[in-house]
Amino acid sequence: MYQFAILAYPGCLQSAVLGLQDVLGYAATVSDNTVTVDVVSVFEIGKHSYDAVILPPSAAEVEAKDVPELAGFIAHQHGEGALVCSACTGATFVAEAGLAQGRALTTHWGLEQRLTSRYPDVVFDTDQLLIEYGDLVTAGGLMAWIDLSLAVIERFLGYAVAARTAGYFVVDMRRRDQRRFRRFSPQMRHGDAVILKTQHLIEAQYADASNVSDIARASGLPSRTFLRRFKLATGLTPNAYLQELRIERARDLLIETDKSISEICFVVGYQDPPSFARLFARLTGLSPGAFRKHFARQRL
Incomplete structure (x- = not known):
């Protein structure tokens, strides 16, 4: 409901x-x-x-x-x-x-x-x-x-x-339209205020979050407790959550901008374009270039 x-x-x-x-x-x-x-x-x-x-x-x-x-x-x-x-x-x-x-x-x-x-x-x-x-x-x-x-x-x-x-x-x-055939819609009404605050922080700083340890420290929870509660609340590990969010932003940039794939890689927080491309393909089923070719809107 x-x-x-x-x-x-x-x-x-x-x-x-x-x-x-x-x-x-x-x-x-x-x-x-x-x-x-x-x-x-x-x-x-x-x-x-x-x-x-x-x-x-x-x-x-x-x-x-x-x-x-x-x-x-x-x-x-x-x-x-x-x-x-x-x-x-x-x-x-x-x-x-x-x-x-x-x-x-x-x-x-x-x-x-x-x-x-x-x-x-x-x-x-x-x-x-x-x-x-x-x-x-x-x-x-x-x-x-x-x-x-x-x-x-x-x-x-x-x-x-x-x-x-x-x-x-x-x-x-x-x-x-169907360009956004796959959406990352994170669970946020789970009732865990500490994890929700962490999710909001990741949303705001997803490109700068370097690793799970940084995220865990921001929560104020012991690392193992944070990992357990994050997975319970969101259904994802913090790393998987961050990956999904970054790739979601990359989809938007591929559709809405003319930035190169390498530029987009850096903008969403990755430093290695080949690794970024492999992750993108794993989560979307298409390479970044194929995604842009298939889904990007035509510009006048």
Whole structure:
């Protein structure tokens, strides 16, 4: 069973709130999973835990100080393992909650200068329509809630349900198609707060994590205890988890950029391109070059 919350903060677009309800609700009807979609106002914020919390856009500028409860709520949900999602102005609350952790966010291009001034430590990449991490998804303009909803559907309910939903509403899957035939969607709602904190750290610093010992030290647990609890919580060893995450990022870079395979190898944290290529092929079934040739979108 999955539970999603649409956070209807003051000033958010009601059309987006209703649209998110409709799109996610339809996906729930064609999925084999039980899904509930709640619209939650700031006056109804409680301690209930969700699998995903979604911040819709607003047609007007928003200030986090005007809704002081919201940043704390999404930080709490993130700390409980929820996927935090924002469209357009919703990125304001993501930045306020401190969830970027050195990672790029996207928002409406017209907001970039103001948000950069307000949050100088956050990188905003408004060239991107959608930026996804294991714990965080941000989308660009006012209508990007459509892409965001499909991202949430694919993440939890699978590509087939997302494609069927897009077809029903006659909307373009855009970059959300079978190119991402294999997703790394780590388990985060396992209830182990120490391991979840470590997962968030790996998400933010995956390219710099040199070995399991460094990760274990960051957890504050004895090494053997950390290894046991990490495997129990995530289903993977820390090394396998880090490999999956790095290869997931490499897939994105192969599809979305013109960087060479060697450059991508270094960007995601590996120093030996041949070893990187072998690992990529083992986890995806294709060499990096074959993956790019088969899946990369055509550029004008």
